[in-house]
Amino acid sequence: MGEFRMPSLGADMEHGKMVEWLVKPGDFVHRGDVVAVVDTDKTVMDVESFEEGVVAELLVDVGTTVPIGTPLARITQTPDDGAGQAVARPAGTQAKPGPETAEAAGAAAEPESPAAAGAPVPPPVRHLAHQLGVDTSGIRGTGKRGTVTRADVEHAAAAAPHRAPAAPSGVPVSPGARVRSSPRARRLADQLGVDIGTVPGTGPDGAVTEADIQRAVSGPGASVPAKEAPGAVLAPPGEGALPAEEAPPSEAQDRLSSLRRAIGSLMTRSKKTIPHYYLSTTLDLRAAIAWMQLVNEQRPVASRLVPSALLLKATALAAREVPEVNGFFTDGVFRPSRSVHLGVAVALRHGGLVAPAIHDADTLAVDVLMQQLRDLVSRARAGRLQRSEMADPTLTVTNLGDLGVEAVYGVIYPPQVAMVGLGKVVEQAWAHDGMLGVRPAVTATLSADHRVSDGLRGGRFLARIDELLQKPEEL
Amino acid sequence: MNEQDARQAVHTAISQVAPDVDFDGLDEDSRLRQDLELDSLDFLRLVETINEATGVDIPERDYTAVATVKGLIDYVASRG
Numbered sequence: 001m002g003e004f005r006m007p008s009l010g011a012d013m014e015h016g017k018m019v020e021w022l023v024k025p026g027d028f029v030h031r032g033d034v035v036a037v038v039d040t041d042k043t044v045m046d047v048e049s050f051e052e053g054v055v056a057e058l059l060v061d062v063g064t065t066v067p068i069g070t071p072l073a074r075i076t077q078t079p080d081d082g083a084g085q086a087v088a089r090p091a092g093t094q095a096k097p098g099p100e101t102a103e104a105a106g107a108a109a110e111p112e113s114p115a116a117a118g119a120p121v122p123p124p125v126r127h128l129a130h131q132l133g134v135d136t137s138g139i140r141g142t143g144k145r146g147t148v149t150r151a152d153v154e155h156a157a158a159a160a161p162h163r164a165p166a167a168p169s170g171v172p173v174s175p176g177a178r179v180r181s182s183p184r185a186r187r188l189a190d191q192l193g194v195d196i197g198t199v200p201g202t203g204p205d206g207a208v209t210e211a212d213i214q215r216a217v218s219g220p221g222a223s224v225p226a227k228e229a230p231g232a233v234l235a236p237p238g239e240g241a242l243p244a245e246e247a248p249p250s251e252a253q254d255r256l257s258s259l260r261r262a263i264g265s266l267m268t269r270s271k272k273t274i275p276h277y278y279l280s281t282t283l284d285l286r287a288a289i290a291w292m293q294l295v296n297e298q299r300p301v302a303s304r305l306v307p308s309a310l311l312l313k314a315t316a317l318a319a320r321e322v323p324e325v326n327g328f329f330t331d332g333v334f335r336p337s338r339s340v341h342l343g344v345a346v347a348l349r350h351g352g353l354v355a356p357a358i359h360d361a362d363t364l365a366v367d368v369l370m371q372q373l374r375d376l377v378s379r380a381r382a383g384r385l386q387r388s389e390m391a392d393p394t395l396t397v398t399n400l401g402d403l404g405v406e407a408v409y410g411v412i413y414p415p416q417v418a419m420v421g422l423g424k425v426v427e428q429a430w431a432h433d434g435m436l437g438v439r440p441a442v443t444a445t446l447s448a449d450h451r452v453s454d455g456l457r458g459g460r461f462l463a464r465i466d467e468l469l470q471k472p473e474e475l
Numbered sequence: 476m477n478e479q480d481a482r483q484a485v486h487t488a489i490s491q492v493a494p495d496v497d498f499d500g501l502d503e504d505s506r507l508r509q510d511l512e513l514d515s516l517d518f519l520r521l522v523e524t525i526n527e528a529t530g531v532d533i534p535e536r537d538y539t540a541v542a543t544v545k546g547l548i549d550y551v552a553s554r555g
Contacts, residue, residue: 301533349493349495350495403508403514
């Protein structure tokens with residue numbers, strides 16, 4: 001009945017790469033079943049189906065990168081309920097892309113006007129034809145009622161003479177470019193000054209791969225030494241010591257630079273469009289830490305708490321009380337969220353970060369939140385996050401201070417309207433009731449959107465976090 | 476447990492938590508948090524992994540004693 005499309009897995013995502021299909025044609029899928037593994041610039045993630053039915057056709061091969069909104073598979077009531085339906089569907093009916101994704105999704109449905117009076121071409125096939133640089137008007141369809149199928153297009157592409165080189169260097173990869181290659185290969189070609197049109201491809205359907213580019217530069221058998229690859233400066237120390245199952249260094253570095261690029265473009269947008277204001281306060285953690293130590297003493301290590309769990313819970317509760325920091329600013333309007341899906345910025349060990357959500361964090365007991373935090377962080381680092389976790393945080397907390405700084409001033413992750421920064425827990429001199437003592441404390445900052453709130457409400461929010469932490473047993 | 480076994484257990488545990496750490500060039504005075512960049516959750520997992528592998532429980536009050544690689548090895552060696 002529907003199409004399974006490349007979902008938007010975060011505001012900064014423009015395209016995704018199919019890494020693995022977990023279903024095959026003929027399989028029955030329920031809503032919510034994980035059907036594919038997708039690689040964004042940031043991380044690898046499980047993606048579930050929104051449709052229920054039988055997988056009729058997989059439209060995107062493993063290894064292919066497509067814009068969000070691109071149909072990945074056709075899901076029907078029965079395996080035969082096929083092509084006719086896809087033809088009837090106008091190209092414009094992209095399955096409700098979010099406001100952030102509309103642009104990119106629109107691009108996927110690009111205006112190659114259907115071959116007038118020619119054989120019917122279903123949108124996914126037309127898209128494939130566009131990708132391969134095949135003119136569908138000259139193809140005789142072999143599908144139902146003369147419909148042009150994927151196979152027809154692929155045959156036509158294979159028969160066509162070698163195409164001219166794609167976009168000039170420096171132009172971002174577009175799906176309309178004619179040489180079949182991965183964006184990664186294209187980027188490498190740009191960096192190394194290789195004309196991708198002259199490189200023989202060895203990938204699927206003759207696609208030019210990264211290895212092909214490297215061979216073109218260094219001669220057969222050789223590969224570009226990792227250290228000379230551009231972007232190496234971004235690699236943190238220890239990058240060379242990847243475990244065996246990890247990608248080879250050049251891929252890891254490329255991933256890192258594409259990740260940096262993705263973060264860069266989103267943060268640029270944030271800083272350009274969101275009028276940030278910043279607040280800072282010091283949270284008194286004496287009660288919270290004392291309570292936590294007491295609890296931890298009686299527990300096996302597997303169920304011990306860390307201060308972050310208490311801080312996150314207090315933040316989620318405060319966000320529920322101060323809705324101006326919790327929600328989305330889209331199309332010129334602020335939409336507060338009824339639920340608090342707390343995004344947690346997780347530093348990846350090879351560099352970069354992702355911010356998946358702990359859903360309904362305000363309603364979770366601290367122990368449950370702690371388990372979810374551990375689970376989320378380990379899956380984030382292993383690249384096993386799920387779509388919903390990436391797509392819908394309503395407020396993000398960055399706890400990078402855990403690794404050493406006293407205060408961190410975050411950049412808001414659009415379309416969210418606030419970012420909470422937590423520094424490291426430090427013992428500090430604390431005046432109280434005319435006496436000086438030593439207390440564990442943490443600096444909490446708020447970066448918030450001035451279109452939505454003012455310092456007064458923002459300050460109230462931070463103050464509430466502090467108040468809530470004074471009664472940790474009630475969190 | 477002798478020091479060599481303890482060292483082995485600690486290296487194994489660290490490599491599970493932080494697969495990118497290079498033991499060949501590792502200075503044992505490295506601090507787990509600041510130098511090896513283990514955050515509080517990583518550190519907790521490290522303590523848990525050590526506990527599972529060696530039976531040595533490191534209560535929270537002893538965390539300061541195991542702040543470095545060497546400190547952790549000594550701790551495990553003396554209690555394992």
